[in-house]
Amino acid sequence: MDSQGMFGxxxxxxxxVLGLRSFKHNLIVSNIANAxxxxxxxxxxxxxxxxxxxxxxxxxxxxxRTQPGHLPVRERNSEGLKPRIVAVPQLSPRVDGNTVDIDKxxxxxAENSLMYNALAQILSKKFAGLKYAIQEGKR
Amino acid sequence: MxxxxxQKNFETFTAPIIKQKGGTENQHPSFAHTLRKALSDxxxxxxxxxxxxxxxxxxxxxxxxxxxxxxxxxxxxxQLMMQVRNKIMSAYEEIMRMQV
Amino acid sequence: xxxxxxxxISSSALSAQRIRMNxxxxxxxxxxxxxxxxGGPYKRKDVIFAAHQNFSTFHxxxxxxxxxxxxxxxxxxxxxxxxxxxxxxxxxxxxxNEQGYVAIPNVNLIEEMVNMISATRSYEASxxxxxxxxxMVLKALEIGR
Numbered sequence: 001m002d003s004q005g006m007f008g009x010x011x012x013x014x015x016x017v018l019g020l021r022s023f024k025h026n027l028i029v030s031n032i033a034n035a036x037x038x039x040x041x042x043x044x045x046x047x048x049x050x051x052x053x054x055x056x057x058x059x060x061x062x063x064x065r066t067q068p069g070h071l072p073v074r075e076r077n078s079e080g081l082k083p084r085i086v087a088v089p090q091l092s093p094r095v096d097g098n099t100v101d102i103d104k105x106x107x108x109x110a111e112n113s114l115m116y117n118a119l120a121q122i123l124s125k126k127f128a129g130l131k132y133a134i135q136e137g138k139r
Numbered sequence: 140m141x142x143x144x145x146q147k148n149f150e151t152f153t154a155p156i157i158k159q160k161g162g163t164e165n166q167h168p169s170f171a172h173t174l175r176k177a178l179s180d181x182x183x184x185x186x187x188x189x190x191x192x193x194x195x196x197x198x199x200x201x202x203x204x205x206x207x208x209x210x211x212x213x214x215x216x217x218q219l220m221m222q223v224r225n226k227i228m229s230a231y232e233e234i235m236r237m238q239v
Numbered sequence: 240x241x242x243x244x245x246x247x248i249s250s251s252a253l254s255a256q257r258i259r260m261n262x263x264x265x266x267x268x269x270x271x272x273x274x275x276x277x278g279g280p281y282k283r284k285d286v287i288f289a290a291h292q293n294f295s296t297f298h299x300x301x302x303x304x305x306x307x308x309x310x311x312x313x314x315x316x317x318x319x320x321x322x323x324x325x326x327x328x329x330x331x332x333x334x335x336n337e338q339g340y341v342a343i344p345n346v347n348l349i350e351e352m353v354n355m356i357s358a359t360r361s362y363e364a365s366x367x368x369x370x371x372x373x374x375m376v377l378k379a380l381e382i383g384r
Binding site for chain 1 (some may be wrong): 210
């Protein structure tokens with residue numbers, strides 16, 4: 001997964017952002033599932049900072065292994081991302097200590113999955129464009 | 140008497156070629172110039188599309204329609220360029236096939 | 240792999256809400272049962288939910304720093320409501336005690352209806368989450384088709 005050359009630029013960006021969005025999806029689903037659990041604190045993913053970092057550096061950086069016997073400790077997950085997970089601030093307290101606002105979570109679910117689908121579609125369009133260029137170049 | 144109109148027509152046909160030899164490109168741009176300009180236009184549209192994708196992915200611009208329109212413009216202009224390129228290639232090959 | 244986690248979490252929520260619905264149905268059906276096998280009136284039951292982090296593989300535990308915020312729902316158990324039953328004065332009733340009071344189950348119909356609506360809404364929310372997950376995965380599969 002390089003960031004230069006034929007698959008640089010938008011391919012790199014979209015892949016990273018899709019990874020972020022899918023992890024945010026997992027968080028939202030976890031919040032929705034635990035909407036009735038007492039004392040459950042809702043979590044959210046702050047996307048803007050992480051996306052800025054991705055767009056600025058355009059590169060991964062994992063921790064290096066100095067000895068071959070060491071396990072690969074990853075501060076970030078497999079895509080090289082380190083998103084900031086925060087507890088959602090609660091607007092109105094509930095008796096059972098649960099901080100999940102189900103309506104907000106449903107809206108976030110819709111928005112996140114729409115953006116994911118849009119980015120996936122854009123990615124497939126770009127791949128189709130490359131395929132077309134290669135196809136027409138044969139003639 | 141009848142030769143004058145023919146000569147006048149002949150001049151209108153050859154005038155652009157004669158002017159181009161010594162004239163500026165602004166009045167009658169050469170084919171190469173037009174082609175170069177068209178290619179840079181297509182490139183500019185492609186960069187705009189990439190920029191739009193970047194903005195959408197980063198969340199700076201939330202309207203998807205801008206991105207989709209930019210993408211579609213880039214795709215169509217690229218396809219048009221490819222078809223023009225095919226036509227140019229076949230025209231060139233036909234000329235090369237001509238017996239001297 | 241990410242989406243398998245999401246589906247697993249949503250399915251655990253569906254199961255938990257279904258169990259809750261069953262308990263609520265039992266409460267509603269027995270709202271007037273003054274006699275049970277254990278003796279005494281029917282006692283209202285309730286479910287206990289807990290957020291449970293499921294590390295099924297060693298691989299998961301290494302990534303637990305990020306995965307550690309995801310939790311599925313687990314039903315810890317079913318408890319009986321400790322509130323005492325209501326007493327109604329009806330000396331003609333076969334289950335009346337010496338003072339003529341009948342012990343009616345401590346089931347509040349309004350409370351059960353509200354719980355039922357909440358359980359239904361949570362169930363539908365998890366169904367919507369599963370649909371969203373499915374559409375995202377199918378869209379990702381279409382890349383390059």
